[in-house]
Amino acid sequence: MLKYIFKRILQAIPLLFIISIICFTLIQLAPYDAVDAMTTPNMTKETVELIKARYGLDRPAYLQYFYWVKGIIGGEWGYSIVTHESITNDLSARIPNTILLVLPAYILALFFSIILGLLAGANKGKLADKIIDGLSSFGIAIPSFWMAMILVFIFGHRLNIFPILGMHTIGNEESFFDLLSHMVLPCTVLMLSFIPELVRYVRSSAIGQLSEDYVMVQQAYGANPTSIVFKHVLRNVLLPIITIVGMSLPMLVTGAVVTETVFGWPGIGTYFVKAIQGFDYPVVMAIMLLSASLVIIGNLVSDILYSIVDPRIKGMGE
Amino acid sequence: MSDNVKDKNSLLDVKNLRTSFYNGNSKTEVVRGIDFTVQKGEILGIVGESGSGKSILVKSILGIIPSNAKVDAGEIILDGKNFESLSKKEKRAIRGRDIAMIFQDPMTALNPLKKAGDHLVELLIRVRGMNKKEAKLEAVELLRMVGIPSPETRVNQYPHEFSGGMRQRVLIAMALACNPKLLIADEPTTALDVTIQAQILELLKKLQQENNMSVVFITHDLGVVATICSRILVMYAGMVMEEGLAHEIFYSPKHPYTKALLNSIPRVDGEKTRLKPIKGTAPSLQSIKSGCPFAERCEHAMEKCFMEVPEYKNFSATQKSMCFLAGEEDRLDD
Ligand SMILES: Nc1ncnc2c1ncn2[C@@H]1O[C@H](COP(=O)(O)OP(=O)(O)O)[C@@H](O)[C@H]1O
Ligand code: SF4
Ligand SMILES: [Mg+2]
Numbered sequence: 001m002l003k004y005i006f007k008r009i010l011q012a013i014p015l016l017f018i019i020s021i022i023c024f025t026l027i028q029l030a031p032y033d034a035v036d037a038m039t040t041p042n043m044t045k046e047t048v049e050l051i052k053a054r055y056g057l058d059r060p061a062y063l064q065y066f067y068w069v070k071g072i073i074g075g076e077w078g079y080s081i082v083t084h085e086s087i088t089n090d091l092s093a094r095i096p097n098t099i100l101l102v103l104p105a106y107i108l109a110l111f112f113s114i115i116l117g118l119l120a121g122a123n124k125g126k127l128a129d130k131i132i133d134g135l136s137s138f139g140i141a142i143p144s145f146w147m148a149m150i151l152v153f154i155f156g157h158r159l160n161i162f163p164i165l166g167m168h169t170i171g172n173e174e175s176f177f178d179l180l181s182h183m184v185l186p187c188t189v190l191m192l193s194f195i196p197e198l199v200r201y202v203r204s205s206a207i208g209q210l211s212e213d214y215v216m217v218q219q220a221y222g223a224n225p226t227s228i229v230f231k232h233v234l235r236n237v238l239l240p241i242i243t244i245v246g247m248s249l250p251m252l253v254t255g256a257v258v259t260e261t262v263f264g265w266p267g268i269g270t271y272f273v274k275a276i277q278g279f280d281y282p283v284v285m286a287i288m289l290l291s292a293s294l295v296i297i298g299n300l301v302s303d304i305l306y307s308i309v310d311p312r313i314k315g316m317g318e
Numbered sequence: 319m320s321d322n323v324k325d326k327n328s329l330l331d332v333k334n335l336r337t338s339f340y341n342g343n344s345k346t347e348v349v350r351g352i353d354f355t356v357q358k359g360e361i362l363g364i365v366g367e368s369g370s371g372k373s374i375l376v377k378s379i380l381g382i383i384p385s386n387a388k389v390d391a392g393e394i395i396l397d398g399k400n401f402e403s404l405s406k407k408e409k410r411a412i413r414g415r416d417i418a419m420i421f422q423d424p425m426t427a428l429n430p431l432k433k434a435g436d437h438l439v440e441l442l443i444r445v446r447g448m449n450k451k452e453a454k455l456e457a458v459e460l461l462r463m464v465g466i467p468s469p470e471t472r473v474n475q476y477p478h479e480f481s482g483g484m485r486q487r488v489l490i491a492m493a494l495a496c497n498p499k500l501l502i503a504d505e506p507t508t509a510l511d512v513t514i515q516a517q518i519l520e521l522l523k524k525l526q527q528e529n530n531m532s533v534v535f536i537t538h539d540l541g542v543v544a545t546i547c548s549r550i551l552v553m554y555a556g557m558v559m560e561e562g563l564a565h566e567i568f569y570s571p572k573h574p575y576t577k578a579l580l581n582s583i584p585r586v587d588g589e590k591t592r593l594k595p596i597k598g599t600a601p602s603l604q605s606i607k608s609g610c611p612f613a614e615r616c617e618h619a620m621e622k623c624f625m626e627v628p629e630y631k632n633f634s635a636t637q638k639s640m641c642f643l644a645g646e647e648d649r650l651d652d
Contacts, residue, residue, distance in 0.1 A: 217428070222413035236430070
């Protein structure tokens with residue numbers, strides 16, 4: 001198994017390399033000079049040259065690529081050309097905020113989806129299934145900004161029980177409860193946007209498993225339907241969910257763009273949108289690079305988890 | 319059979335069992351009025367080409383037919399209990415207590431994410447009311463009983479670590495765990511290679527004798543039943559064509575279909591080996607019209623055969639055949 005994990009990591013490296021090359025090329029093609037982000041128009045030519053030399057921007061492209069990669073790995077992600085702030089600092093301030101929103105929403109969504117999906121799958125064609133499946137089709141069809149508006153209208157405006165903007169009430173930054181109440185609406189929107197597809201996945205996986213021979217064998221031995229679902233089908237359904245979870249890793253960064261924008265949440269989403277609006281190439285590229293790498297890392301992590309959890313893979317290569 | 323050999327010795331009595339698949343408004347009857355009896359302590363063979371409804375027949379008895387199928391009629395009496403009078407829960411209690419079943423494909427019959435031992439433990443706890451510790455010990459014993467080497471390590475292995483033959487042994491152990499009165503074996507050796515087949519047959523026969531179970535042994539291969547069955551039911555297109563003691567079926571078959579089946583097994587008599595496949599294909603049950611179900615492929619079909627369904631004709635207290643002919647038209651050894 002260790003061999004397998006090692007092999008998977010080795011396979012991921014060239015992919016990361018390709019992504020970095022693509023990103024670097026795009027940055028080079030972009031209609032701005034990286035040095036612009038670090039200079040001001042009133043600096044002398046000599047100062048600009050010095051800065052260029054300091055960051056290796058006067059060297060040939062392959063060396064620049066090398067410096068760039070070295071910078072990325074060392075946490076040096078460049079500067080915004082709009083605000084001239086360090087992207088590293090901005091990202092590290094904002095990523096935790098996004099995670100704070102996405103992670104609880106995703107975990108809750110996963111939990112509810114597994115329950116609903118199993119319920120629907122085990123009662124295929126019956127009323128419970130029709131309701132759950134119908135609602136998930138509906139859920140997939142509605143855009144999340146619309147759902148956000150509705151929730152804002154009902155809970156923020158009409159009932160006025162939850163705040164609808166930002167992370168904290170001004171002057172109340174330390175209160176955990178205040179933060180929690182700010183999280184409720186955006187988290188709910190996110191959760192509702194994650195659930196439908198997850199439910200569908202769990203449902204169809206449960207239906208598939210329930211038609212397997214081993215289920216019929218359990219029936220033949222008098223196991224009742226509930227215990228078949230929980231003792232046999234459940235783990236077979238949960239296992240492939242690891243893949244889905246792994247592939248969702250990039251969502252920790254880019255999973256809440258719309259929701260954050262609607263709720264003015266100071267996360268990566270709002271940062272990203274602002275960067276796009278201001279043609280802030282370095283920021284856009286940094287976020288693209290980050291989420292593309294997370295795709296690969298997410299796949300890698302889910303493969304490794306799979307190999308640990310699935311006895312059929314665990315035994316392989318020994 | 320029901321009238322001929324009806325006695326207190328019967329364990330399972332099935333009368334006029336009918337099962338159909340429903341697809342929208344269309345209905346395809348695949349078990350078409352079957353009567354049979356299983357005696358206490360006997361091995362009954364059910365033989366027929368694949369698609370003749372053998373699996374659906376026994377699954378109908380157990381109540382595990384697919385959701386698009388339905389048992390339309392029939393009476394099932396097990397050891398004096400009429401299934402009609404049982405609740406859903408009581409019927410479920412029969413499965414795995416009174417009746418256990420082994421299936422055709424051992425590769426898919428076990429949950430891939432559950433250890434072999436856990437399949438047994440779960441069953442022993444539910445059916446035999448053991449606690450976990452007792453069940454674990456018993457699981458090892460059962461694996462030993464079905465001839466799995468080093469059962470202490472094997473209990474903790476997953477299904478993919480077993481070969482096909484070994485998996486079928488695990489499934490037989492599951493059946494034994496229930497200590498059933500009736501064991502239904504649905505083509506238990508079809509998916510296995512020949513030497514393993516022989517071992518599994520040997521094992522089943524041994525276990526049947528030791529535990530005094532009744533066994534219904536299903537196969538599409540008459541050659542397989544020859545070695546273990548005392549009585550044989552020949553099925554075609556959801557109906558019983560002929561029924562008789564093993565030697566009656568093998569040495570004086572009456573029904574043209576039985577004869578055709580016998581001719582299609584490779585036989586080694588003296589130097590002569592012959593194999594004669596049955597002409598035509600097993601009928602699609604949707605296309606069956608009136609008359610004898612075998613008429614389309616029967617060498618002796620007469621006009622009458624296409625018009626009327628033949629009645630059963632008794633040839634001995636134990637043998638009967640559903641054919642207009644008396645069964646003497648062509649001897650097997652002609
Ligand atoms: N799930 C199913 N849906 C529709 N028809 C089926 C299904 N399973 C079996 N059948 C039909 O029922 C008939 C009997 O099948 P089966 O009992 O499995 O035959 P056997 O076990 O003798 O090979 C076949 O004609 C087959 O086409
Ligand atoms: S009834 Fe007619 S068609 Fe049917 S088996 Fe007998 S001879 Fe053949
Ligand atoms: Mg079958």
